[in-house]
Amino acid sequence: MAGVERECEVVVVGAGFAGLAAARDLTAAGVDVVVVEARDRVGGRSWSVETPAGFGIDRGGQWIGPTQHHLQALADELGAETFPTYIAGEAVEWRQGTRHTYTGLIPTSDHHAAAEGVEAILDLDLTALEVPLERPWAAADASALDAQTLATWFDTHLEAPGARSILDVAVKAVFGAEPAELSFLFTLFYCHAGGGLTNLVRTTGGAQERRFVGGSQQLARGLADRLGHRVVTGTPVTAIAYGTDRVVVSGRRQDEPWRIVARRAIVAMPPSISARLDWSPPLPGVRDQLSMRMPMGSVTKVHAIYERPFWRDEGLNGQLVSDDGALRSTFDDSPVDGSHGAIVGFIAGNECREFERLGPAARGKAVLSELERAFGPAAGRPVELVEQHWPAEEYTRGGPVAISVPGALTGFGDALREPVGAVHWAGTETATEWCGYLDGALSSGTRAAAEVLLALGYRGPGDEGSGGVT
Amino acid sequence: MAGVERECEVVVVGAGFAGLAAARDLTAAGVDVVVVEARDRVGGRSWSVETPAGFGIDRGGQWIGPTQHHLQALADELGAETFPTYIAGEAVEWRQGTRHTYTGLIPTSDHHAAAEGVEAILDLDLTALEVPLERPWAAADASALDAQTLATWFDTHLEAPGARSILDVAVKAVFGAEPAELSFLFTLFYCHAGGGLTNLVRTTGGAQERRFVGGSQQLARGLADRLGHRVVTGTPVTAIAYGTDRVVVSGRRQDEPWRIVARRAIVAMPPSISARLDWSPPLPGVRDQLSMRMPMGSVTKVHAIYERPFWRDEGLNGQLVSDDGALRSTFDDSPVDGSHGAIVGFIAGNECREFERLGPAARGKAVLSELERAFGPAAGRPVELVEQHWPAEEYTRGGPVAISVPGALTGFGDALREPVGAVHWAGTETATEWCGYLDGALSSGTRAAAEVLLALGYRGPGDEGSGGVT
Numbered sequence: 039m040a041g042v043e044r045e046c047e048v049v050v051v052g053a054g055f056a057g058l059a060a061a062r063d064l065t066a067a068g069v070d071v072v073v074v075e076a077r078d079r080v081g082g083r084s085w086s087v088e089t090p091a092g093f094g095i096d097r098g099g100q101w102i103g104p105t106q107h108h109l110q111a112l113a114d115e116l117g118a119e120t121f122p123t124y125i126a127g128e129a130v131e132w133r134q135g136t137r138h139t140y141t142g143l144i145p146t147s148d149h150h151a152a153a154e155g156v157e158a159i160l161d162l163d164l165t166a167l168e169v170p171l172e173r174p175w176a177a178a179d180a181s182a183l184d185a186q187t188l189a190t191w192f193d194t195h196l197e198a199p200g201a202r203s204i205l206d207v208a209v210k211a212v213f214g215a216e217p218a219e220l221s222f223l224f225t226l227f228y229c230h231a232g233g234g235l236t237n238l239v240r241t242t243g244g245a246q247e248r249r250f251v252g253g254s255q256q257l258a259r260g261l262a263d264r265l266g267h268r269v270v271t272g273t274p275v276t277a278i279a280y281g282t283d284r285v286v287v288s289g290r291r292q293d294e295p296w297r298i299v300a301r302r303a304i305v306a307m308p309p310s311i312s313a314r315l316d317w318s319p320p321l322p323g324v325r326d327q328l329s330m331r332m333p334m335g336s337v338t339k340v341h342a343i344y345e346r347p348f349w350r351d352e353g354l355n356g357q358l359v360s361d362d363g364a365l366r367s368t369f370d371d372s373p374v375d376g377s378h379g380a381i382v383g384f385i386a387g388n389e390c391r392e393f394e395r396l397g398p399a400a401r402g403k404a405v406l407s408e409l410e411r412a413f414g415p416a417a418g419r420p421v422e423l424v425e426q427h428w429p430a431e432e433y434t435r436g437g438p439v440a441i442s443v444p445g446a447l448t449g450f451g452d453a454l455r456e457p458v459g460a461v462h463w464a465g466t467e468t469a470t471e472w473c474g475y476l477d478g479a480l481s482s483g484t485r486a487a488a489e490v491l492l493a494l495g496y497r498g499p500g501d502e503g504s505g506g507v508t
Numbered sequence: 509m510a511g512v513e514r515e516c517e518v519v520v521v522g523a524g525f526a527g528l529a530a531a532r533d534l535t536a537a538g539v540d541v542v543v544v545e546a547r548d549r550v551g552g553r554s555w556s557v558e559t560p561a562g563f564g565i566d567r568g569g570q571w572i573g574p575t576q577h578h579l580q581a582l583a584d585e586l587g588a589e590t591f592p593t594y595i596a597g598e599a600v601e602w603r604q605g606t607r608h609t610y611t612g613l614i615p616t617s618d619h620h621a622a623a624e625g626v627e628a629i630l631d632l633d634l635t636a637l638e639v640p641l642e643r644p645w646a647a648a649d650a651s652a653l654d655a656q657t658l659a660t661w662f663d664t665h666l667e668a669p670g671a672r673s674i675l676d677v678a679v680k681a682v683f684g685a686e687p688a689e690l691s692f693l694f695t696l697f698y699c700h701a702g703g704g705l706t707n708l709v710r711t712t713g714g715a716q717e718r719r720f721v722g723g724s725q726q727l728a729r730g731l732a733d734r735l736g737h738r739v740v741t742g743t744p745v746t747a748i749a750y751g752t753d754r755v756v757v758s759g760r761r762q763d764e765p766w767r768i769v770a771r772r773a774i775v776a777m778p779p780s781i782s783a784r785l786d787w788s789p790p791l792p793g794v795r796d797q798l799s800m801r802m803p804m805g806s807v808t809k810v811h812a813i814y815e816r817p818f819w820r821d822e823g824l825n826g827q828l829v830s831d832d833g834a835l836r837s838t839f840d841d842s843p844v845d846g847s848h849g850a851i852v853g854f855i856a857g858n859e860c861r862e863f864e865r866l867g868p869a870a871r872g873k874a875v876l877s878e879l880e881r882a883f884g885p886a887a888g889r890p891v892e893l894v895e896q897h898w899p900a901e902e903y904t905r906g907g908p909v910a911i912s913v914p915g916a917l918t919g920f921g922d923a924l925r926e927p928v929g930a931v932h933w934a935g936t937e938t939a940t941e942w943c944g945y946l947d948g949a950l951s952s953g954t955r956a957a958a959e960v961l962l963a964l965g966y967r968g969p970g971d972e973g974s975g976g977v978t
Binding site: 189314320388394436444 | 651654655656657659660663685686687688689746780783784786790792793794796797800801802803804806857858860861864865897898899900902905906913914915916918919920
């Protein structure tokens with residue numbers, strides 16, 4: 039696309055699940071669409087690769103669970119197969135320097151802590167039901183809920199230190215953030231949007247229930263294939279000039295300028311990343327300042343690959359919950375046929391920051407020793423160890439999701455989805471169901487497409503859309 | 509500078525007080541410096557203008573107080589005159605729909621609230637003394653202090669609703685943010701850095717003690733004049749490519765590319781704004797994610813200009829503290845000779861966000877009615893009403909300062925001043941004394957210049973520097 043000017047009706051910025059879903063719905067309604075993507079691939083925070091040694095892994099989002107209807111519909115449409123996350127046997131709990139095993143949702147070596155932890159989760163989930171998904175800032179007592187961190191709520195609702203450590207692990211894994219960083223109101227919204235924290239941390243019956251044979255990115259590729267020439271990768275947008283009925287999206291490719299002139303744009307990027315473009319006129323203050331208050335979480339995903347899933351022989355399911363070290367949670371990530379073994383682990387929140395500072399050699403050493411103490415000596419000798427440090431990924435700069443800091447939702451929340459002139463917003467951060475997940479990304483694209491169709495005077499896409507329109 | 513490539517030893521990005529101070533010190537040590545500035549003026553968040561009707565006002569930072577030694581030294585050096593903020597007489601308190609007057613630091617209509625407010629400020633200031641200015645994250649109990657908002661601390665330390673409202677006004681005026689948004693650890697650091705919250709809110713003896721005849725921006729102009737051709741304005745930097753001993757700063761001007769090649773760069777911008785440049789290689793994760801956790805405050809500065817400072821005739825000093833409306837605090841901003849009258853008011857935090865959404869006509873009406881109820885009918889008929897909405901300012905996007913959200917300092921604080929390859933960081937947000945003030949901007953520039961001189965093998969600038977080096 040070097041050196042060209044192109045016209046279309048709607049330009050979509052970002053070919054993650056949100057942008058592709060928006061483009062699918064627009065195309066289905068007969069709209070002329072172009073999707074531009076900075077990376078040389080589609081999928082955004084979904085990224086399936088083959089490792090140097092030839093094993094398939096998901097560097098980003100990888101699971102699908104019940105009630106993720108948008109994701110399931112797309113999988114069905116594209117014929118993507120799923121299989122259950124391996125959960126047979128016991129999980130490992132590393133707690134205060136000692137190894138335990140347990141079954142069920144919550145580590146049980148400290149019964150009192152486990153009971154208190156469950157009670158707190160249920161309490162939080164009940165409170166979350168009171169937060170309206172479209173307008174969390176309209177919740178009763180929203181100001182007070184948004185004026186405190188989740189850590190403060192824990193301080194007043196948890197007594198057993200063990201209970202706090204159980205919940206800290208859950209929160210880090212879900213948000214890539216410390217309880218200290220999260221607005222309590224945002225936490226409630228986010229849990230509600232995914233059917234409760236219980237749902238977010240569960241494998242069976244929850245967000246980690248099933249995986250895709252061949253990885254999750256195939257869904258993005260499937261959407262992109264159908265869109266064909268409408269999707270242009272390797273083309274970072276650097277500037278957006280907008281009015282009320284016209285938008286010019288531009289950049290340079292191999293030092294040649296290009297621009298796309300359209301009637302509407304859908305920007306499907308995390309808020310903090312979208313604000314980095316050169317906007318003309320500058321974005322309204324509330325929109326720009328909202329973007330400053332939705333930082334990306336901090337997560338490093340680590341895959342340890344073995345010849346066999348040896349832990350299964352010992353009655354272990356590959357899950358770990360730890361109160362110490364870099365890896366605070368792991369899952370069995372072996373392929374459906376068990377032809378090799380894989381453990382996927384998450385290094386999140388403060389551990390992710392410290393991990394970055396360690397340097398590659400020390401990082402590998404830390405991970406291996408932690409896997410070894412959990413799953414035995416064989417775990418310290420993987421065939422391959424692969425690290426995906428999301429804060430260093432140029433076009434996302436963190437993961438799995440942008441969090442809202444205290445005061446953000448009540449002060450700025452109504453700017454999250456409000457169009458700015460001819461510019462509409464998509465991305466999983468704008469979703470009201472499964473916010474932060476691939477499913478939320480898809481529904482956000484559908485919602486943004488519907489807004490644009492309405493603005494352009496098209497009939498609603500529900501009639502001829504290819505599914506997923508609610 | 510269109511279409512050119514230029515070489516120098518050190519390139520400074522940003523000609524605010526920080527960047528200019530750095531350039532001054534480097535030049536004094538014999539270093540070849542270029543300063544590039546996006547705006548068509550120097551001064552950054554200091555911006556003195558003549559209004560359409562011909563009155564001089566400061567759209568940005570305007571005061572100087574005791575212990576602001578860097579700022580005072582520069583004023584002395586440039587022969588800038590100062591004069592005391594007008595404080596004779598009584599201040600107005602608008603509280604629960606009723607007008608009161610008072611003298612001293614704290615509104616006194618509710619004696620119990622006033623006493624509790626003073627006690628809380630003193631308690632906060634004593635606690636602040638325990639926070640190390642160079643490394644707030646090393647404070648005893650830093651994690652707990654950083655895991656809560658200032659609002660949470662207020663919740664547990666204030667009982668009288670009136671006390672909370674007094675402190676809310678102070679916090680909004682100082683930070684441009686709600687107590688809900690501020691990390692308590694950051695609040696303590698910031699107060700300590702300015703000698704205590706008492707100091708930050710005071711006129712006499714504090715941060716609002718004196719003003720500059722002719723405005724504060726003259727100091728930046730004075731520095732820029734001495735730097736001469738080394739300062740290039742109207743030249744937004746869009747990209748920085750860096751290694752360990754080489755940096756290329758570039759942009760386009762009138763669509764012609766330009767670049768400056770140097771051995772070191774000093775980036776003197778707020779962290780969230782600097783992260784928006786196109787960095788090559790991408791900034792380290794911890795640095796980028798820190799920038800996402802230091803949002804700009806929200807403040808609109810309003811000047812109401814009158815033929816005479818009529819409130820003085822009635823024994824009023826032009827100060828207002830209000831628990832309601834857009835304007836929560838004002839000061840007499842008349843010129844030293846009283847040749848006309850001026851009130852400067854601050855619309856901050858949530859009021860600033862709401863104010864933006866109102867639209868210009870409703871905004872003006874709101875401000876005038878609030879001035880009128882405080883200072884009488886004449887206040888509703890200014891010669892001129894001037895609004896400076898900092899969140900809309902393209903190259904700052906908020907003010908007066910970037911705040912740190914909960915978890916930011918303990919998770920990322922050590923990335924605030926840590927050089928990234930050949931790139932060093934300045935700006936008032938990096939200051940350890942008077943962080944957030946013009947004085948802090950100056951000392952941050954001096955600190956960054958000293959780092960660069962050391963890195964380049966120069967002797968310390970203390971020998972031949974033009975002052976301000978500590």
